[in-house]
Amino acid sequence: ILNVEQSPQSLHVQEGDSTNFTCSFPSSNFYALHWYRWETAKSPEALFVMTLNGDEKKKGQISATLNTKEGYSYLYIKGSQPEDSATYLCASFGAGSYQLTFGKGTKLSVIP
């Protein structure tokens, strides 16, 4: 079972601020890294699936980078809005594994 760590555990920012979170994972036997957004009372929603070292992906004001050699991924939100308030989960999929291992998440609160 992989050990996936996320930081910070929670974050409060003002509307319009930019922010970023970190996900660290074992770099050995890496296969894929997933980011999900989970709003309260809704279904977790996939943001990105990343597999290549150096990969950068973007969806609207949200972007993510991946470093498989050192085992970390950053998620960036530019100009946070109240609707960005959610828990952001990352999960790692190891080569030869059948399952995603999730971190505990970063809970983001954007204050209007």
Place this chain on the structure above:
Amino acid sequence: EAGVAQSPRYKIIEKRQSVAFWCNPISGHATLYWYQQILGQGPKLLIQFQNNGVVDDSQLPKDRFSAERLKGVDSTLKIQPAKLEDSAVYLCASTLAGGGHYEQYFGPGTRLTVT
């Protein structure tokens, strides 16, 4: 397309009672997952199905938990008897196929409280 459906959304039971959760994945998705998410933790995989066969159930407490996916579509997860530590959100997810490069589509979850 319709998303992953789960029911019930909330359930409160007493310890030692039984409970069952239902999941209907996205049409055409061969792989179905059940996760348990305890407050303050990340989701933990309980069982993975490929069509109607079990791929991984290594973290399923088989003395009290059972799951089935008859006909390779809908799935049910049962707990019998429930313990206090089973209080959690139970998430169902599906993908086109197994493998880490497919994003998972989640249902809204069932929040179980065991008193």
